[in-house]
Amino acid sequence: MTIPILYSLRQCPYAMRARLAILYAEQTVVLRDIDMNNKPKEMLSISPKGTVPVLHFEDTVIEESVDVMLWALTQSDPRNLLYHHDLLQLPLMLELIRRNDTEFVHVLQKYRAASRYHDDDEIEYRNQCVEWLSDIEERLSRHTFIMGESASIVDYALLPFIRQLSRVDKKWYNSAPLPHLRSWLIHHYDDPIFSKAMTIYPKWNGNTEAVIFG
Numbered sequence: 001m002t003i004p005i006l007y008s009l010r011q012c013p014y015a016m017r018a019r020l021a022i023l024y025a026e027q028t029v030v031l032r033d034i035d036m037n038n039k040p041k042e043m044l045s046i047s048p049k050g051t052v053p054v055l056h057f058e059d060t061v062i063e064e065s066v067d068v069m070l071w072a073l074t075q076s077d078p079r080n081l082l083y084h085h086d087l088l089q090l091p092l093m094l095e096l097i098r099r100n101d102t103e104f105v106h107v108l109q110k111y112r113a114a115s116r117y118h119d120d121d122e123i124e125y126r127n128q129c130v131e132w133l134s135d136i137e138e139r140l141s142r143h144t145f146i147m148g149e150s151a152s153i154v155d156y157a158l159l160p161f162i163r164q165l166s167r168v169d170k171k172w173y174n175s176a177p178l179p180h181l182r183s184w185l186i187h188h189y190d191d192p193i194f195s196k197a198m199t200i201y202p203k204w205n206g207n208t209e210a211v212i213f214g
């Protein structure tokens with residue numbers, strides 16, 4: 001079988017969660033880290049919407065990060081990130097990820113933009129981020145990971161966005177009313193898989209040597 005190709009971008013939170021799931025699922029892909037200002041025609045020809053991640057198989061294309069995660073984890077899930085022991089959890093987990101990708105990402109983007117442009121609304125958007133995260137903070141006060149005592153797909157789907165929040169204003173973040181979230185993030189940073197997901201590769205330009213990732 002030909003190895004699927006993952007079009008990716010190192011700092012993109014959606015691509016990051018896809019890479020994390022691929023690593024936790026012990027899958028192998030050919031990784032193409034792209035230049036967003038010069039998207040490769042090979043990617044646009046199979047996925048005209050032009051977002052990353054895109055996973056390209058011989059006969060199919062996966063264009064949404066959550067679908068890449070689900071593809072990987074349905075191939076193999078040695079850490080039980082889909083909570084196979086409790087099938088009722090999967091719809092709840094996907095709903096939480098959906099809410100993250102709509103509600104939380106929406107306010108996070110506003111907060112990041114307000115901070116970048118020193119907008120007066122910065123604190124208001126930051127407060128909205130904290131408000132949204134209060135449910136996650138409360139969950140993490142009860143157990144080590146977002147869904148329970150073991151990690152799940154939700155932890156890795158949300159992690160790249162929480163990381164973004166933590167980097168907007170590090171001083172504020174370090175004393176924000178989110179102590180359990182902070183410990184959770186540090187715990188993930190300490191995982192060698194996270195460092196592996198963040199490895200820097202040369203940008204793919206059609207001639208670069210294939211990067212086997214996984």
Ligand SMILES: N[C@@H](CCC(=O)N[C@@H](CS)C(=O)NCC(=O)O)C(=O)O
Pocket residue numbers: 009011012013014015036050051052053063064065066
């Ligand atoms: N819903 C998509 C969103 C992916 C997305 O928006 N990725 C950003 C990069 S972080 C992107 O490719 N944006 C297109 C662009 O910047 O031209 C997914 O979950 O995969």
